[in-house]
Amino acid sequence: MSTTVPQALARDVSRAVSIDFAGVGRAFAPERGSGPARPVLRDIELAVEPGEVVAILGTSGCGKSTLLRITGGLDSATSGSVRIDGSPVSGIDPRTAIGFQEPRLLPWRTVHDNVALGLPRGTPKAEGAERVSTLIDLVGLSEFAGHRPREISGGMAQRTSLARALARNPGVLLLDEPFGALDALTRLKMQDLLLDILSAEPTTVLLVTHDVDEALQLADRIVLLAKPEDESAPGATIAQLLTVPGTRPRDRGSAELAELRGRLLDGLGIDRHGSARGVETGTSIPHYPY
Amino acid sequence: MTYQSEPDERVPGVVTTQGSSYDTTEARPGRAFLARGTGRLTSRTWFVLLAGALLPAIVLAVWLIASAGGTTATLPSPGDVWLAGVDLAQRGLLASDVAISVQRVLLGFGIGAGLGLSIGAVVGLSKLGDILLSPTLAALRAVPSLAWVPLLILWFKIGEDSKVILIAIGAFFPVYTTVSAALRHVDRQLVEAGRAFGLNGPRLFVTVQLPAVIPSVISGLRLALAQAWLFLVAAELIASSMGLGFRLVDSQNNGRIDRIFFVIILLAVLGKLTDSLVGLFERWVKRRWS
Numbered sequence: 116m117s118t119t120v121p122q123a124l125a126r127d128v129s130r131a132v133s134i135d136f137a138g139v140g141r142a143f144a145p146e147r148g149s150g151p152a153r154p155v156l157r158d159i160e161l162a163v164e165p166g167e168v169v170a171i172l173g174t175s176g177c178g179k180s181t182l183l184r185i186t187g188g189l190d191s192a193t194s195g196s197v198r199i200d201g202s203p204v205s206g207i208d209p210r211t212a213i214g215f216q217e218p219r220l221l222p223w224r225t226v227h228d229n230v231a232l233g234l235p236r237g238t239p240k241a242e243g244a245e246r247v248s249t250l251i252d253l254v255g256l257s258e259f260a261g262h263r264p265r266e267i268s269g270g271m272a273q274r275t276s277l278a279r280a281l282a283r284n285p286g287v288l289l290l291d292e293p294f295g296a297l298d299a300l301t302r303l304k305m306q307d308l309l310l311d312i313l314s315a316e317p318t319t320v321l322l323v324t325h326d327v328d329e330a331l332q333l334a335d336r337i338v339l340l341a342k343p344e345d346e347s348a349p350g351a352t353i354a355q356l357l358t359v360p361g362t363r364p365r366d367r368g369s370a371e372l373a374e375l376r377g378r379l380l381d382g383l384g385i386d387r388h389g390s391a392r393g394v395e396t397g398t399s400i401p402h403y404p405y
Numbered sequence: 406m407t408y409q410s411e412p413d414e415r416v417p418g419v420v421t422t423q424g425s426s427y428d429t430t431e432a433r434p435g436r437a438f439l440a441r442g443t444g445r446l447t448s449r450t451w452f453v454l455l456a457g458a459l460l461p462a463i464v465l466a467v468w469l470i471a472s473a474g475g476t477t478a479t480l481p482s483p484g485d486v487w488l489a490g491v492d493l494a495q496r497g498l499l500a501s502d503v504a505i506s507v508q509r510v511l512l513g514f515g516i517g518a519g520l521g522l523s524i525g526a527v528v529g530l531s532k533l534g535d536i537l538l539s540p541t542l543a544a545l546r547a548v549p550s551l552a553w554v555p556l557l558i559l560w561f562k563i564g565e566d567s568k569v570i571l572i573a574i575g576a577f578f579p580v581y582t583t584v585s586a587a588l589r590h591v592d593r594q595l596v597e598a599g600r601a602f603g604l605n606g607p608r609l610f611v612t613v614q615l616p617a618v619i620p621s622v623i624s625g626l627r628l629a630l631a632q633a634w635l636f637l638v639a640a641e642l643i644a645s646s647m648g649l650g651f652r653l654v655d656s657q658n659n660g661r662i663d664r665i666f667f668v669i670i671l672l673a674v675l676g677k678l679t680d681s682l683v684g685l686f687e688r689w690v691k692r693r694w695s
């Protein structure tokens with residue numbers, strides 16, 4: 116492979132668009148019978164700039180996937196509205212591409228054909244095939260392009276799913292824990308790869324993650340979703356909104372990030388065992404705050 | 406900017422580490438060992454064919470012995486039956502009987518299966534279609550299919566139409582039932598992923614739902630084919646002047662028990678033959694779609 120990532124992918128001008136959340140809330144109907152609706156999200160106010168990468172952190176079940184699904188038009192808010200590029204989202208939006216929390220690959224299609232599903236409609240055949248091959252190469256699966264999903268590992272399936280979302284070259288890229296099933300080393304490689312692709316094809320990204328270090332490494336801003344501590348109102352909302360200093364790619368070991376890391380871990384309710392520890396682990400592989 | 410200067414060395418690194426751990430040649434010896442052990446004989450083609458022919462051979466032997474002393478009026482010998490077949494063939498009756506019966510089966514099966522597939526798709530895919538159609542179809546299905554015979558004969562006389570329609574009714578329900586049930590249970594996450602990538606309507610059906618239900622469709626088709634032969638004989642027994650069912654009634658009236666035996670064996674062979682054809686199709690489809 117003699118081309119660099121930017122040369123292999125860059126096709127046209129940036130499609131990055133803005134996302135605006137205005138008072139977004141989501142309550143689910145009670146499971147059985149009557150009773151009050153169960154609020155999961157409430158009062159989400161956030162303006163995401165075109166080309167910005169925003170990481171969404173939060174404990175399991177706090178509504179991260181729900182927020183992402185609302186943004187992609189797969190679910191709809193019960194209050195408030197989401198606007199992409201100024202126009203409200205209603206139904207599945209062609210400007211967005213989503214990488215689901217589960218790989219969701221079609222079992223009867225090869226890795227190559229699954230990635231091809233992500234291509235925008237009307238892509239010329241040859242161009243599409245080339246883009247798919249490039250992406251499969253980038254996620255390190257070129258040897259497995261002809262394999263079916265049941266013949267590859269969970270992490271490989273997740274990378275296939277990431278490639279499928281990237282194939283769309285969307286204005287808004289929604290990634291739900293895209294690296295959750297990967298080992299630490301592959302995870303770091305995929306994070307760098309995502310940064311490479313974003314510098315070649317800038318798009319707006321909402322990235323859901325459990326991993327504070329991943330958020331610090333990839334995002335321009337970090338949203339921490341949480342329920343209020345005093346339980347005054349049910350449903351999670353933005354508890355912290357941090358701007359990550361510097362530009363991507365960041366030094367994984369910088370002391371500035373370590374301080375932010377500590378604040379985020381606090382927000383997630385994780386005991387840090389002394390702040391010095393944060394600096395140490397920040398220099399090596401990511402720390403999983405499960 | 407380390408991440409951009411050497412992307413080519415980094416990503417292939419992923420390939421090799423994943424590649425070696427997923428080396429397919431390493432996975433096989435285990436299975437080959439198993440095959441060499443206890444499971445070996447039952448997976449050999451010659452053994453399968455031979456073992457399958459064992460019971461018919463025993464039946465034939467018992468038949469030969471039993472018919473040796475008896476009268477041809479109740480139990481003809483295999484030789485008599487063979488001669489009856491040769492005789493029918495020489496008179497040209499065999500070819501015309503088989504031709505007309507196969508034609509009826511194929512026509513009725515084609516019409517019934519085609520309708521079953523399309524109406525099954527409507528009921529399985531659309532809530533409204535389900536609400537509108539399934540109660541009526543369930544009621545129709547509860548009618549023992551032979552109850553239609555008098556009505557069909559009154560409406561369509563004793564021509565081809567009445568028989569083909571009866572066979573179509575017999576072929577319709579297995580396909581309709583399996584297809585509509587299978588479509589209701591297609592993995593929602595896959596359907597949602599298809600939608601998220603811009604598929605809807607017929608394209609969604611062809612890309613996600615249809616491949617997902619193909620195995621059920623095939624087993625529905627196999628059932629329908631068996632039903633088609635069943636209904637063929639029923640239709641021809643009741644009213645016809647040609648075909649294998651007619652030959653049975655005709656032989657009964659003339660006391661030609663050797664011919665009755667011959668036609669029964671012929672029906673078994675034809676049914677098995679058409680079933681094997683669908684079986685071949687099934688194997689091809691399964692290789693292609695799973």
Ligand SMILES: Nc1ncnc2c1ncn2[C@@H]1O[C@H](COP(=O)(O)OP(=O)(O)OP(=O)(O)O)[C@@H](O)[C@H]1O
Pocket residue numbers: 143144155173174175176177178179180181182216
């Ligand atoms: N379709 C649904 N119907 C009812 N409740 C739902 C539905 N989808 C999500 N929920 C509820 O919303 C809450 C948040 O779910 P969500 O999947 O958004 O969590 P999450 O933050 O992505 O968690 P995780 O990190 O474990 O993936 C959960 O309590 C869940 O039960």
Ligand SMILES: [Mg+2]
Pocket residue numbers: 179180181216291
């Ligand atoms: Mg989630």
